[in-house]
Amino acid sequence: MFKKILIANRGEIALRIQRACRELGIATVAVHSTADADAMHVRFADESVCIGPPAARDSYLNMQAILSAAEITGAEAIHPGYGFLSENADFAEMVEAHGLAFIGPEPSHIRMMGDKIAAKTAMESLGVPLVPGSPGELKNIEEARIVAARVQYPVLIKAAAGGGGRGMKVAQTEDDLEEAWQVARTEARTAFGNDAVYLEKYLDKPRHIELQVMADAHGNVVHFGERDCSLQRRHQKLLEEAGSPVLSAAERDALGEVVTKGLSKLGYRNAGTLEFLYQDGQFSFIEMNTRLQVEHPVTEMVCGVDLVREQIRIAAGERLGYTQEDVTFSGHAIECRITAEDPDTFVPNPGLITAYHAPGGLGVRVDSAIYAGYKVPPYYDSMIAKLIVHAPTREGAINRLRRALDEFAVVGVKTTLPLHRRIVDAPEFQSGNYTIHWLEEFVAKGQE
Numbered sequence: 001m002f003k004k005i006l007i008a009n010r011g012e013i014a015l016r017i018q019r020a021c022r023e024l025g026i027a028t029v030a031v032h033s034t035a036d037a038d039a040m041h042v043r044f045a046d047e048s049v050c051i052g053p054p055a056a057r058d059s060y061l062n063m064q065a066i067l068s069a070a071e072i073t074g075a076e077a078i079h080p081g082y083g084f085l086s087e088n089a090d091f092a093e094m095v096e097a098h099g100l101a102f103i104g105p106e107p108s109h110i111r112m113m114g115d116k117i118a119a120k121t122a123m124e125s126l127g128v129p130l131v132p133g134s135p136g137e138l139k140n141i142e143e144a145r146i147v148a149a150r151v152q153y154p155v156l157i158k159a160a161a162g163g164g165g166r167g168m169k170v171a172q173t174e175d176d177l178e179e180a181w182q183v184a185r186t187e188a189r190t191a192f193g194n195d196a197v198y199l200e201k202y203l204d205k206p207r208h209i210e211l212q213v214m215a216d217a218h219g220n221v222v223h224f225g226e227r228d229c230s231l232q233r234r235h236q237k238l239l240e241e242a243g244s245p246v247l248s249a250a251e252r253d254a255l256g257e258v259v260t261k262g263l264s265k266l267g268y269r270n271a272g273t274l275e276f277l278y279q280d281g282q283f284s285f286i287e288m289n290t291r292l293q294v295e296h297p298v299t300e301m302v303c304g305v306d307l308v309r310e311q312i313r314i315a316a317g318e319r320l321g322y323t324q325e326d327v328t329f330s331g332h333a334i335e336c337r338i339t340a341e342d343p344d345t346f347v348p349n350p351g352l353i354t355a356y357h358a359p360g361g362l363g364v365r366v367d368s369a370i371y372a373g374y375k376v377p378p379y380y381d382s383m384i385a386k387l388i389v390h391a392p393t394r395e396g397a398i399n400r401l402r403r404a405l406d407e408f409a410v411v412g413v414k415t416t417l418p419l420h421r422r423i424v425d426a427p428e429f430q431s432g433n434y435t436i437h438w439l440e441e442f443v444a445k446g447q448e
């Protein structure tokens, strides 16, 4: 096992990874920008190295600086967390070329899944069902017209290099197609430096259901069940549940079997998440994330597993040591992503937190790196806390979530706590009967 790990991230996820390291008896190295010198992840680490100025491209995305920090401190492995360099195949390669372990998949698999077209092609060959659409990159608008007519409108033009819900445009009819094609390509070029786009049928009432997998370097693959992430705004997740309120155990098992067999054939290693749209009892693959997800805690709560610990063990060459039959699911978990944003307009609201009280009690977990007196910097993602609750039933989890949200106090910056309180009380949420479009409408109604 490793003696020392460098964590190439900040905020709650850097702390989350430190916790797993500490329980494994592994020393931790934090890296930070000058803006984060006082951050919790720096204070709690065994060692820390300043890697540059506030802008992420000069610090948390600065591969050379991070590798130097690993070398100076004698770290043996790097955990990238999520975001930043976590899905950068070049970085993973550089880490390995420096004789360090990258706590994640093989660079070739990161590269493959980072190109959504390549990912879909690979999944299709492994027997995983896809959303109907273009067989690959769209060569021109004429091809887009032909494919759209075949799969039928509405359709979605998506960036091959897409992420974070960007580079995605809907065409309701043929009249919108050319504009959607142009806008998606421009957005993709600006955001990702790659204007390759593809086309998918736009599903009108799907749920977003994803499957958590874990694979060791010895060919063993298991899944830890599904997460339902249908509560989204602008294609970004706000609240996630495990398990899904609409999925049966038989459906989960069937999907899990196809996926674990496929990934075993691919020789995939470490953590991964396959994202699907689920509509009319059908799963359609949309993308695979080759990293730890923001919403991983809901899976940990229902499976009683520490996913970061598993990632570290696997990167150190250890075997899973259990099989699919050993993975069991207990109760229901819900996570709310709390951001420092105006709850109506979603405009980021960084600044000084003057008072802070986190909820507690049975079945309540808060993953956060903020405290009273902390200044939320304007340079990074605005998520400041994740509230996770677990209870034997979904109804129990909802009641627990309501009371935990009531206890939660963050003063000094605007947060999305009021929106989460409204969601918990909405009959559509309580019934579990919602699609990926529901939250957007719910938010719009609240703004009227």
Ligand code: ADP
Pocket: 131, 156, 162, 163, 164, 165, 166, 200, 201, 202, 203, 204, 206, 208, 232, 235, 236, 275, 277, 286, 287, 436
């Ligand atoms: P990103 O990598 O930018 O997150 P995804 O492909 O994962 O992009 O899609 C993000 C979200 O966009 C999905 O969770 C879903 O809400 C919506 N979406 C993606 N593809 C489709 C589709 N074919 N039909 C309807 N909604 C879609």
